[in-house]
Each structure stands twice: as structure tokens, then as C-alpha cells.
Amino acid sequence: MRDMLLQCAGASAIIVAVIHGILGETAVFARATISPERLRILLRLVWQAGTVAWIGCGGLLIAAPSMGSEPARHWTVATAVVVFGFAAGANALATRARHVGWVMLAGVVVLAAAGY
Known part of the structure; x- marks a missing residue:
């Protein structure tokens, strides 16, 4: 299940x-x-x-389950969470949360964190 969550996060990241x-x-x-x-x-x-x-980042999230290294998986997910989390926060702040982009970016963060 964790692997599927990461792959969904990666696909969502690419779509966004x-x-x-x-x-x-x-x-x-x-x-x-x-x-x-x-x-x-x-x-x-x-x-x-x-x-x-x-x-x-989306490609790395999709590939993370097949890396065969738990530390690589964790660093990949942590990096993606920080990158997309910052982007979501900056978008929400700059647009006063009136732009749907921050919601989509936050969705990537939630999916990636759930697959951690």
C-alpha cells in the first residue's frame, strides 16, 4: 500500500x-x-x-519503491515533501489561498507522506 501511495504521489506531481x-x-x-x-x-x-x-521529483517518487534501499526511499520522500510543501505554502500565501494550485501541491505532500 505504501508503494502505491508513493506512485500516486509521483503521478500527481507530474500532472501538477x-x-x-x-x-x-x-x-x-x-x-x-x-x-x-x-x-x-x-x-x-x-x-x-x-x-x-x-x-x-515525481519520477523519483514513482521509482522510490523499486530502489531497494530504505534510506534512499526515506530521503526521496522527505525531499519531495519539503519541495512540494514549500511550493504549496508559498502558493497559498501569495494567492491568499484563492488559487487551486496549493491544494494540488498539498495533495502530493499528503500522498508522499502517507507512503513514507
């Missing part, structure tokens, strides 16, 4: 990351007027760096 990346490109940066152009490119790349990092 993909949504984050798509909405960033289609809703945020498509409408934003940011100049100079170099700054706009930098902000887009930093935004997508978060997306890539979350996908990587």
Missing part, C-alpha cells in the same frame, strides 16, 4: 507540473508584457525550471 508548465505558457506569459525581452526569456525559463524539477 505539466499543468503548471502549460498554464504558465498559455495564461501567464502569453498575456504578460515584460521588457526587456531578455528578462521575459529569463522569467519563462525560471518558471519552467520549477516545472522540470517537479517532474523529476
